[in-house]
Amino acid sequence: MSRPWAEGTTGAFKRQVSSFREVVSPTHPIYKPAKNRYWLYVSLACPWAHRTMITRALKGLSSVIGLTVVHWHLDDKGWRMLPAPAEITDDDKKNFHTFHGGIKPTEEDVSHPVGDVKNDSARLWIDSTFDPNNGFERLSELYHKSQPDYSARYTVPVLWDTETKTIVNNESADIIRILNSGVFDEVAGDEATHLDLVPKELEAQIDEFNSWVYDNINNGVYKAGFSESAAVYEKEVTNIFNHLDKVEKILEEKYDVLAGKHGKDNKDKILKEYFTIGHQLTEADVRLYTTIVRFDPVYLQHFKCNFTSIRGGYPFIHLWLQNLYWNYKEFRFTTNFDHCKLHYTRSHTRINPLGITPFGPKPAIIPL
Ligand SMILES: N[C@@H](CCC(=O)N[C@@H](CS)C(=O)NCC(=O)O)C(=O)O
Structure with a gap:
């Protein structure tokens, strides 16, 4: 297939800016909320x-x-x-x-x-x-x-x-x-669950977290994987792992606070509040999750993000991932490892010309 990125002269990947940016709202002249619309x-x-x-x-x-x-x-x-x-x-x-x-x-x-x-x-x-x-x-x-x-x-x-x-x-x-x-x-x-993933009091923190996670992790894996020169790749892959280190530190500190609050043996209670921002599930977790859940099965080998794996090198991120996957059906049932692995390894023919899909890791995600 053609190159799924805007071409530059530096061998660096640039994601295209989205074109349709309307909202659905009761006050919008056209797009009003409705069921099945x-x-x-x-x-x-x-x-x-x-x-x-x-x-x-x-x-x-x-x-x-x-x-x-x-x-x-x-x-x-x-x-x-x-x-x-x-x-x-x-x-x-x-x-x-x-x-x-x-x-x-x-x-x-x-x-x-x-x-x-x-x-x-x-x-x-x-x-x-x-x-x-x-x-x-x-x-x-x-x-x-x-x-x-x-x-x-x-x-x-x-x-x-x-x-x-x-x-x-x-x-x-x-x-x-x-x-x-x-x-x-x-x-x-x-x-309707009325769950608020961006509560007002956490919004600034969520936005700040999302912005560096987007650039360095969500999009970072693409920048490493699609780089067209070793120098760009080496810079990008190093940058990803520096930022995973940053997330790991945030989650380790969060875990310590929760262990102090609930007692270190009370894992069930700890996990109920074990999220990146505040003590509740927010949009920041949703946006980080979709990259982390693909990391070991796809990005580690396909995009060459291989300093270490999540399961092997980041115990606090790994626990956070397992918690979301195994304790929240909304995360588990929307995660399809077959589609993830097949898509990347068989669509990006420049990266993987023979289209052979690696079997591992086994399992795709480790039980809690
Ligand atoms: N900014 C967009 C990016 C979406 C995006 O890049 N989607 C990719 C798949 S991961 C795609 O559909 N690519 C098709 C193509 O490039 O032909 C968003 O977050 O909604």
């Missing part, structure tokens, strides 16, 4: 799209905003989806509102012993769902329907308005703020 198009492999899936689940919006999962393979024409069936069944409709949008639960995927797969083409995973709104088979069609002369990359996530048939927003940082804002709570009724 908006739709998310995501990739289970993509850390940016993953944020939106977790937030949607945490807010209790699975019955309000539908979900289409694109195929894990990204080719020259971008993301694709399965052909839509001529008739949409009730089962299909129910599936749209699962965390996975119809993809079989990830627990089954990750629990199959990878070594038992007889050959590489044995399909123990499901690859994609379809677009019930338009029957499109390419994500690019959503972009061109919204803006016929669109000429940038066709990225996930996409928040789509089924009424006006336009993209509302394609920037995950915005989309998770829209979902968190509470605009859908009324139409979600009893399913």
